[in-house]
Amino acid sequence: MKKDLDRLMQERGIDVAVVRGVVKGNSTMFYIVNGAKMSHALVIKKRGEDPILLVGSMEREEAEESGLKTVDTAKYDYRKIMKDVGGDKIKAAVRYYETIFTEFGVTGNVAFYGQAGVGPNWVLLKALEEGIPGLNVMGEYDDDIFINARMTKDTDEVARIREVGKLTCETVQHLVDFVKSHELKGDTLVKSDGSPLTIGDCKCEIRLALAGRKLIEEVDTIFAIGRDAGIPHSRGNDPDPIQVGKTIVFDIFPQEQGGGYFFDFTRTFVVGEASKEILDTYAQLEECFDTVYAELKANEWGGRYQQMTCDIFERFGHETIRQNPQVRNGYVHGLGHGLGLDVHEKPRLSDFPGVKDVLEPGSVFTFEPGLYYPDKGGFGMRIEDVCYVTESNEIENLTNFPRDLVIEM
Amino acid sequence: MKKDLDRLMQERGIDVAVVRGVVKGNSTMFYIVNGAKMSHALVIKKRGEDPILLVGSMEREEAEESGLKTVDTAKYDYRKIMKDVGGDKIKAAVRYYETIFTEFGVTGNVAFYGQAGVGPNWVLLKALEEGIPGLNVMGEYDDDIFINARMTKDTDEVARIREVGKLTCETVQHLVDFVKSHELKGDTLVKSDGSPLTIGDCKCEIRLALAGRKLIEEVDTIFAIGRDAGIPHSRGNDPDPIQVGKTIVFDIFPQEQGGGYFFDFTRTFVVGEASKEILDTYAQLEECFDTVYAELKANEWGGRYQQMTCDIFERFGHETIRQNPQVRNGYVHGLGHGLGLDVHEKPRLSDFPGVKDVLEPGSVFTFEPGLYYPDKGGFGMRIEDVCYVTESNEIENLTNFPRDLVIEM
Numbered sequence: 001m002k003k004d005l006d007r008l009m010q011e012r013g014i015d016v017a018v019v020r021g022v023v024k025g026n027s028t029m030f031y032i033v034n035g036a037k038m039s040h041a042l043v044i045k046k047r048g049e050d051p052i053l054l055v056g057s058m059e060r061e062e063a064e065e066s067g068l069k070t071v072d073t074a075k076y077d078y079r080k081i082m083k084d085v086g087g088d089k090i091k092a093a094v095r096y097y098e099t100i101f102t103e104f105g106v107t108g109n110v111a112f113y114g115q116a117g118v119g120p121n122w123v124l125l126k127a128l129e130e131g132i133p134g135l136n137v138m139g140e141y142d143d144d145i146f147i148n149a150r151m152t153k154d155t156d157e158v159a160r161i162r163e164v165g166k167l168t169c170e171t172v173q174h175l176v177d178f179v180k181s182h183e184l185k186g187d188t189l190v191k192s193d194g195s196p197l198t199i200g201d202c203k204c205e206i207r208l209a210l211a212g213r214k215l216i217e218e219v220d221t222i223f224a225i226g227r228d229a230g231i232p233h234s235r236g237n238d239p240d241p242i243q244v245g246k247t248i249v250f251d252i253f254p255q256e257q258g259g260g261y262f263f264d265f266t267r268t269f270v271v272g273e274a275s276k277e278i279l280d281t282y283a284q285l286e287e288c289f290d291t292v293y294a295e296l297k298a299n300e301w302g303g304r305y306q307q308m309t310c311d312i313f314e315r316f317g318h319e320t321i322r323q324n325p326q327v328r329n330g331y332v333h334g335l336g337h338g339l340g341l342d343v344h345e346k347p348r349l350s351d352f353p354g355v356k357d358v359l360e361p362g363s364v365f366t367f368e369p370g371l372y373y374p375d376k377g378g379f380g381m382r383i384e385d386v387c388y389v390t391e392s393n394e395i396e397n398l399t400n401f402p403r404d405l406v407i408e409m
Numbered sequence: 410m411k412k413d414l415d416r417l418m419q420e421r422g423i424d425v426a427v428v429r430g431v432v433k434g435n436s437t438m439f440y441i442v443n444g445a446k447m448s449h450a451l452v453i454k455k456r457g458e459d460p461i462l463l464v465g466s467m468e469r470e471e472a473e474e475s476g477l478k479t480v481d482t483a484k485y486d487y488r489k490i491m492k493d494v495g496g497d498k499i500k501a502a503v504r505y506y507e508t509i510f511t512e513f514g515v516t517g518n519v520a521f522y523g524q525a526g527v528g529p530n531w532v533l534l535k536a537l538e539e540g541i542p543g544l545n546v547m548g549e550y551d552d553d554i555f556i557n558a559r560m561t562k563d564t565d566e567v568a569r570i571r572e573v574g575k576l577t578c579e580t581v582q583h584l585v586d587f588v589k590s591h592e593l594k595g596d597t598l599v600k601s602d603g604s605p606l607t608i609g610d611c612k613c614e615i616r617l618a619l620a621g622r623k624l625i626e627e628v629d630t631i632f633a634i635g636r637d638a639g640i641p642h643s644r645g646n647d648p649d650p651i652q653v654g655k656t657i658v659f660d661i662f663p664q665e666q667g668g669g670y671f672f673d674f675t676r677t678f679v680v681g682e683a684s685k686e687i688l689d690t691y692a693q694l695e696e697c698f699d700t701v702y703a704e705l706k707a708n709e710w711g712g713r714y715q716q717m718t719c720d721i722f723e724r725f726g727h728e729t730i731r732q733n734p735q736v737r738n739g740y741v742h743g744l745g746h747g748l749g750l751d752v753h754e755k756p757r758l759s760d761f762p763g764v765k766d767v768l769e770p771g772s773v774f775t776f777e778p779g780l781y782y783p784d785k786g787g788f789g790m791r792i793e794d795v796c797y798v799t800e801s802n803e804i805e806n807l808t809n810f811p812r813d814l815v816i817e818m
Contacts, residue, residue: 025433058742061640062643062644074735083762111528112528112531113526114526115525118429118430118530119547119553121527121531122521122534123548123550139532141498141529141532142498142529144528207666208620211613211616211619216625218433219448219667220667231467231469232467233447233468234471235446257616326484328466333467352488353496354491354496
């Protein structure tokens with residue numbers, strides 16, 4: 001939570017955190033400016049003090065929504081600085097930052113955060129390191145203070161994720177009803193004009209349903225059928241028809257409009273009738289889901305549940321990523337991940353070397369075992385719910401949707 | 410255009426360009442992988458050679474859509490590397506990159522591009538610079554080879570922007586019809602239940618219209634009324650009612666679904682009846698628009714048109730950004746910007762120190778004078794069209810929409 005930032009800065013010897021870059025797609029910036037809708041910003045947070053938001057004149061009203069102390073950057077007159085340094089952009093940037101850093105006492109161990117262009121960021125930080133005396137430019141490679149603060153959510157954040165979850169489940173139900181409203185012709189669903197209902201048609205319906213609920217699809221929804229369903233990140237192929245008996249993996253991760261909190265949800269569907277092979281595999285998936293889910297406990301290492309999942313799947317005879325990092329048929333990914341302003345954050349339910357994340361109270365994470373047979377069988381399946389570890393150490397499931405595999409026609 | 414990359418690398422002494430990071434929101438990556446829909450990727454482009462795409466197993470099928478030679482990164486076995494270096498993530502990253510760079514002969518002047526986390530990028534590039542012999546880590550601060558290559562568009566790119574433009578104009582017309590379908594009650598538009606039609610209602614209708622056309626709103630559309638219309642980047646306030654006589658600035662910049670090319674469009678509307686002050690100011694804006702537009706020529710410096718715009722507005726008695734960089738009432742921004750995989754790219758129609766962009770054939774740019782009186786008058790207005798400089802040096806307007814100010818009820 002945000003209140004953890006000062007402690008984390010203290011532990012890591014960081015005097016000042018500087019967040020830079022665009023706001024959209026920059027979850028660290030979004031977090032520190034409380035979702036205020038500017039395009040670009042610079043935030044200075046000294047340890048033990050409130051953050052200060054520096055922003056251009058044109059976005060002064062948006063900046064006020066942050067609730068932070070704001071400074072209009074027009075007063076630094078970048079145009080004049082550019083003239084003073086003879087038009088050298090890098091020198092101008094150093095002069096600009098130096099002016100601001102002097103005004104706000106930014107010195108010592110200064111760590112930089114946010115999202116930015118790889119080249120410009122490299123050149124800028126090198127120039128600041130060389131050009132501003134007393135400034136020790138720092139970066140955190142991984143697991144930074146914001147990622148750690150964000151690992152646990154406060155009540156408002158959980159309420160927002162819960163609401164996106166409710167709207168996500170509505171959207172999925174809407175799509176199931178949409179599919180059911182079509183007729184079968186042979187083993188293909190058809191529209192009123194007799195042409196096949198396609199993956200593309202379903203995705204269009206999903207987008208309309210999301211837009212009507214003030215949600216966005218930040219990255220393409222996964223709605224993949226048959227063999228594509230067997231490749232976990234395949235998003236599905238628009239022209240493919242919806243056919244009886246094939247698995248459809250529907251993995252949807254809507255975000256609040258304008259950037260904000262995500263949900264993440266997967267169900268697997270088969271229209272009409274499923275083969276014995278698919279039904280049997282799905283039964284194993286559900287058994288694994290329920291067995292491991294029942295073991296989830298607050299303050300445990302997330303990797304433990306990945307290992308339990310591998311144990312169970314291997315016992316059923318499926319190859320797992322633990323046995324073969326390049327596995328393509330079997331259980332091929334991690335069990336889950338934190339969810340918030342990014343679709344993938346901490347805590348990770350992974351036994352990957354170095355991952356030590358535990359399921360602290362306040363954590364919100366996905367739980368998503370799956371089995372994939374793109375080559376042998378041409379199918380795939382995954383079930384994904386979102387869990388919240390309450391302040392009283394209980395595991396609450398934020399996903400309220402049945403797991404029925406077959407959509408009966 | 411992409412074919413310019415080798416020449417630009419040669420001119421700047423770059424042996425290898427390395428593009429890294431996520432694909433979504435990373436226009437450089439999108440450009441080099443031809444829009445292939447992966448989540449993360451690493452691209453190596455040696456001068457004079459085709460780019461090579463390195464991607465995880467799970468996204469191998471998406472990667473193939475790039476048309477590039479692809480390499481599955483599973484073979485580098487990051488898990489084993491992590492064990493070998495005792496779990497040190499930075500050492501592991503250096504070993505990982507070193508293995509790849511050795512295999513593909515990445516050495517000498519190696520410039521890095523893309524979008525990434527500010528801290529991780531700083532730490533990674535510093536570690537690579539120190540840890541890999543023969544590697545000269547470079548970055549371009551501004552105006553990099555990709556930004557320059559992208560400044561001119563090939564026929565396919567222009568066709569895509571043109572199509573987004575057509576769908577954008579349809580969306581705007583849909584919204585005008587939507588507004589007109591409401592009744593007036595006093596000076597406020599009302600819905601069938603008698604409650605006021607709001608900015609939020611209009612934005613919801615815009616999003617549905619975009620979703621139905623396979624377009625997305627990457628950043629919130631600007632639909633701002635009255636005083637908010639006088640603040641160029643104000644996106645509008647959802648609960649505000651649509652009222653007679655106030656200016657509405659409608660600035661919409663949809664993007665192809667899944668990331669891709671943008672359009673950018675602004676019209677100003679007044680419902681019912683406009684005051685003499687607004688009508689007179691709008692007439693001046695139109696006069697300025699038409700006068701400067703008529704002067705646009707291929708291969709001219711874009712800043713020239715910003716200066717002409719300031720000349721005209723100052724003659725009419727409006728304060729301009731040329732006179733006062735902190736101006737809030739008058740003409741407060743640049744005249745336009747290139748448009749493509751980013752909403753704002755080159756060429757810029759700006760006389761800001763150091764901006765030397767010319768309107769080369771293949772350029773696609775916005776042309777958007779505006780006048781803003783948030784404090785004196787509480788209104789604002791802007792007209793924005795998109796122009797294309799054809800290969801035969803003609804200026805083609807890609808925006809086909811009338812400029813009528815008043816929506817008659």
